[in-house]
Amino acid sequence: MKHNILEIIKKIIHELAERPVIFNLLRRILEFNYRGEKRVIRDEITVYDRVLDLGCGTGELCKEFISKKYVGIDLNDLYIRYAKEKYPDYIFETMDATQLQFSDNSFDTILISGVLHHCNNEVAMSILKEVHRVLTPNGKVIIWEDALTCSKMNIVGRVIQKLDEGEHILDKDGYLNLFHLYFKITKSYNMVSGFCDYHVFILESKSN
Numbered sequence: 430m431k432h433n434i435l436e437i438i439k440k441i442i443h444e445l446a447e448r449p450v451i452f453n454l455l456r457r458i459l460e461f462n463y464r465g466e467k468r469v470i471r472d473e474i475t476v477y478d479r480v481l482d483l484g485c486g487t488g489e490l491c492k493e494f495i496s497k498k499y500v501g502i503d504l505n506d507l508y509i510r511y512a513k514e515k516y517p518d519y520i521f522e523t524m525d526a527t528q529l530q531f532s533d534n535s536f537d538t539i540l541i542s543g544v545l546h547h548c549n550n551e552v553a554m555s556i557l558k559e560v561h562r563v564l565t566p567n568g569k570v571i572i573w574e575d576a577l578t579c580s581k582m583n584i585v586g587r588v589i590q591k592l593d594e595g596e597h598i599l600d601k602d603g604y605l606n607l608f609h610l611y612f613k614i615t616k617s618y619n620m621v622s623g624f625c626d627y628h629v630f631i632l633e634s635k636s637n
């Protein structure tokens with residue numbers, strides 16, 4: 430019974446979050462306008478890098494980058510249409526990250542914000558293989574994925590995690606295992622953004 434109610438609430442949230450405006454509103458409220466994410470971008474990314482925002486959703490993070498140097502891609506055409514309309518100076522394309530339509534070595538930095546915990550291991554590995562291909566040899570990959578809520582007081586964070594659609598949340602070692610075939614881990618740390626906890630990973634190609 431309890432399980433059924435949870436599934437029904439999850440389904441309702443999933444349907445609401447399919448609407449770009451509601452998806453943005455939820456993220457802005459729960460993550461205090463992406464405070465933690467913006468801090469990591471400012472700390473880790475050089476503004477002149479050519480950046481791929483892989484699984485960019487509604488494109489809310491694009492404003493942190495120079496428009497001419499930024500490309501956002503996502504599988505969800507509704508999100509991409511919304512992003513194109515809201516940020517006409519930026520490039521957005523509907524694309525599957527397991528089959529990136531870019532040549533080898535196209536980007537200095539690839540940002541993967543909360544995407545892999547929606548993918549099973551096989552899909553995540555196909556994405557990482559493509560990331561390795563389109564990243565320049567000295568490029569950087571910046572990934573953050575949901576982590577288990579640290580603070581016992583963060584009840585909202587715990588509820589969000591229960592309701593999260595991502596069915597493949599891994600612990601830190603689980604993520605590290607995914608990366609090691611193609612990448613070296615140069616840094617990893619925790620990040621809190623509003624009510625949400627994340628693992629942050631900074632990677633470099635292994636072929637360097």
Ligand SMILES: C[S@@+](CC[C@H](N)C(=O)[O-])C[C@H]1O[C@@H](n2cnc3c(N)ncnc32)[C@H](O)[C@@H]1O
Binds near residue numbers: 487489541542543548
């Ligand atoms: C939780 S949202 C994160 C959106 C955005 N990165 C952010 O931080 O606001 C996960 C996104 O990953 C996208 N996604 C999942 N699998 C994908 C794939 N194979 N190729 C491209 N995008 C994908 C989903 O469509 C969704 O927009």
